[in-house]
Amino acid sequence: MDTNARIAQLIATDISAQPRQVDAAVKLLDEGSTVPFIARYRKEATGGLDDSQLRTLADRLSYLRELEARRATILESVKSQDKLTDELARSIVNATTKSELEDIYLPYRPKRRTKATIAKENGLEPLADGILNDRSVDPEALAATFITENVPDVKTALNGARDIIAERLSEDATLLGRLRDFMRAEAWLTSSVVAGKEAEGAKFQDYFDKREKWADVPSHRALAMLRAANEGIVTLDIAPDPETGAPRAAGIVAQALNVGQGGKGDDWLRTMAGWTWRIKLSLTMMVDLMGEMRARAHEEAIQVFARNLKDLLLAAPAGAKSVLGLDPGIRTGVKAAVVDATGKVLATDTLYPFQPKNDVNGAIAAIHRHIAQHNVALIAIGNGTASRETERLVADAIKLLPKGIPAPTKVVVSEAGASVYSASELAAKEFPDLDVSLRGAVSIARRLQDPLAELVKIEPKAIGVGQYQHDVDQSRLTKALDAVVEDAVNAVGVDLNTASAPLLAHVSGLGPVLAEAVVAHRDSNGPFKDRKSLLKVARLGPKAFEQCAGFLRIRDGEEPLDASSVHPEAYGVARKIVAACGRDLRDVMKDPALLKRLNPADFADDTFGLPTVRDIFGELEKPGRDPRPSFKTAQFTDGVETINDLREGMVLEGTVTNVAAFGAFVDIGVHQDGLVHVSQLADRFVKDPHEVVKTGDVVKVRVTEVDVPRKRIGLSMRKDGGTSAKEARTERSAGPSHGTGRPQRHNGKSAPKPKQDNSQGALGAALLEAMKKR
Structure with missing residues (x-):
């Protein structure tokens, strides 16, 4: 079996696929195709491998190619020593892991001078062989015959033989x-x-x-x-x-x-x-x-x-609505920013409702002014220090709105990474005239409109949903997180005429340089009228166009299909389907019932198989559909604003902020996330918390434990109400404590990442630093 066939067979086993599927995917990857493109537009070639399988394939391909390169090096090294036997060659060729390969190579690896080497130099290798070959001989008697100037006694001789045999065993x-x-x-x-x-x-x-x-x-x-x-x-x-x-x-x-x-x-x-x-x-x-x-x-x-x-x-996403973003702060004030439906900044402000100024009336007047002037539909409140106080202020302001002004909806938003973005070079370029703290309010407002579009501007590691992320292989972590961002962006699709360069940079086939070129072309020439106009962008050639076009959307353009995920290469098939309906393309996209009488198999051919045709049917039925769920937010309980307000038995609503191997952290609006231990997630055994919840879920929880000094909150999602605090602690004695929470904020900005708080219990305190703070 040649090298490529061996690699294909191994990967096929790993991802539960056929070698021919692996071969096809490898060929596409080597030609420069991206995982999202292959998963979405080359299903016929790969037999329908999904993005998860393709990511694993790409990782294994890199590992196995490194393994093959190392195998070749080892074979050459052993051969140069004139020690390569047929049996050894077979062992080297059949090794399936790097560690197994290195074990085989151990005896032939150039090594420093060892005790065994010295013993051999002193002529003791025949003694070692003699003991091994004839077990009836007394080793001491045999060793006596090897005494020399360099081997003064029997003990030295036997120690030398021992070192030689031990080295053989270790190799x-x-x-x-x-x-x-x-x-x-x-x-x-x-x-x-x-x-x-x-x-x-x-x-x-x-x-x-x-x-x-x-x-x-x-x-x-x-x-x-x-x-x-x-x-x-x-x-x-x-x-x-x-x-x-x-x-x-x-x-x-x-x-x-x-x-x-x-x-x-x-x-x-x-x-x-x-x-x-x-x-x-x-x-x-x-x-x-x-x-x-x-x-x-x-x-x-x-x-x-x-x-x-x-x-x-x-x-x-909350969608294209005007938003007032509030970044809570106490002494330095609440930073405010209003963005329109497209995310454009319309106004900024600083409110001082808290000490030392306590200008509550002025803050409410400012909120009223922004709502009235900019038709604010949503108010996004960052979940840092003074979040609940700010939320109460907003609630009072909404109650006092003059008649005739529609009341906006208030939403508490995770501000994870907002301070990182505010101080970034990207934010400085985007808002050169805005104060750093005000940029944070803009980020909070925009992430309510479209979390994906805003969060891609932040280094994934700074978003704060990890588990001991600072301790793991940073290169591997970065690669994995970048892949997640790429898959998410391409799964949703990107509006070509409104997307920022950071968002476009994650589109299949583009990257930072071409993304900047696309934005520059758009700024100079106006909105793109159709997808094919992308080919006019400097340095964006046919290959890049092939990779990116299907993931870019043009709303209300000259070509209706440009608003869908149908790739331009398949427009001909889409038009045949539409023609068979006997109606205009726009009519079909508005009335998908027209497609029901058609059989997708009738439109498949050697170029576009049934999987692609079915995708086209699906897209014509729901053009440009967003795979993300509908917008929903948790309603925090009035009067429960700090950990001191909590009591065992309370039933509260909250948002899952982080899912770890041992449970899920939930924001219940008290500035300190509570932990639903894995044993408390459901009334059944749960091996993986991700089976039950995911980040962003709105859940109902019951408080089972409140430890104010150590800032620990135990929660349960079990229908039976969960265990008592004592039982919960007993269950967790073999696992981690749960003292993680939000970082304290000072002067309106996130403080530097703290050391573990020694007031936290054991691992719970370790988690404070281990998990990236939001």
Whole structure:
């Protein structure tokens, strides 16, 4: 089997597909096609692989190509040493992972001078071979014949033989594989506090003396312990049970030497196998499994972040309505910005309803003025410090509106990342004359209109829906989050004549440079009249047009199909379908019932198969449909504004702000998110919280625990009302506490990311820093 066929077969197994599907997708990727384009417009070629399968395919393709390059390098290296046998070549060719390949290469890798090397130089390799080959011989008697000037006694000779055999064992790929499998099944992870670090590391107290099976350690707990170890608070060890597991591990090493009951040679080798396990191989296994645990935890944390980000990006948009955005603040005032239905800034203001000015009447008058002058339909209130106080102010202002002025709807909006955007180069370019704090109010207003269009302006890692995101592989995290943004943007589609450059940059085939070129062309020449006009944009060639055109929308343009997701290459098929209806295209798009009498199979051919034709039918039935849900917002309970207002048993409405492996965080309007532990999400067993909730969901919860000093709020979504606070704490004793919440805000701006609050309980405090604050 050649290299490409082997890669296709391996990937096909991973994504539950056929090798021919993988081959087709790989060819398209190599030609420069993007995942969204292939998933949407090349279904016939790939057999309908979806974007998730294609993302996995692309990741595995990169890994396996690196593996093949390394395989070729190793084969060449061993061959140059004149040590490449047919059996060794087969082992190298059949290796399916990088670690397996490196295990095989270990004996042939150039190495530094070791004790085994010195023993060989002293002529002790024949002694090692002699003990291995004849177990009836007394090793001490045999060693006596190897005494020289450099080997003064029997002990030195036997130690040298031991070092030679131990090095061979540590380079035995089969043995290493068996030990790794044994450790994965039997190893325990142990965390112990460093003497004298108890006070400094109080936030990690759950891990001062903790022991659990390595295979069962969840991602969030592994990352917490790794952080504690990195900060010098605890030491970590991965090892089998010393009473039962360690002897079994030593036995596996002895089996590699075929140790039996033959004589003194076997007795010496058995002892030597135990020494090799304790001194050499146990450390190797610990390092390997520590790396595996870290990689596994990173991957799970990245997946959690990616899923939460996707849910947030695809949250329901309020739509094209004028919005008054309010960024709450106390001493420095509430920053206000009004944007029209297109997101254009119409006015800005600063209100001072709180101390020290306490100008409530002036603030209400300003709100009335903005509502009346700009026909404000929605008021977006950031959910930071003074959010509930500002919400109460807005409610009072709406009640006092003069007759004849329509009352806007107030909505509390997550301000995650707003301060990051406000201080960014992009915001400075977009609003050069606006104060940084006022830019935040604009961002809050716009993200209510269209969360996706506004959030793409913020680095995904700053949006704050991750789990220990600062601890994971940042390159891998960035790649995964960028893919989520790309998929979300292309799933929704982008209005070519209103989209910002940051939004266009995520459209398939464009990128930042072409996005800027599109906006520049639009500014110079006016709105695009049709999709084909894109080809007039500087540096935007046929390939880029092919990739991006289907994801760009032109509303009320010369070509009705430009407002749909039908790709220009398939306009001919769409027109045949319309002609078969006997009506005008616009009539068909307004009355999809006309399509019901047609059979999609009648319009399929060798170029456009049935999957594409069905997509066209679907788009003609609902042209330009938005896959996002309809807009809905949580209604916070009056009189419940701080954690001190909470009581056990209260039933409240809130919005899911973050979903982690251990549960979901919910904003109930008290400046401190509560945790619905995974055990409290439903009246059934829940393995993955994402099965039940996603970021942005509006949910009803019951308060089960309120710990004011440690700012902990326990919530339940169970129909039976959830467990009591005591029971909830017991359930969480093996898992994380839940002290995460919003960062405190000072002077109207987000404060720098704090260290873990030592007042938080154990892991709950660690979560404060581990999870990106909103």
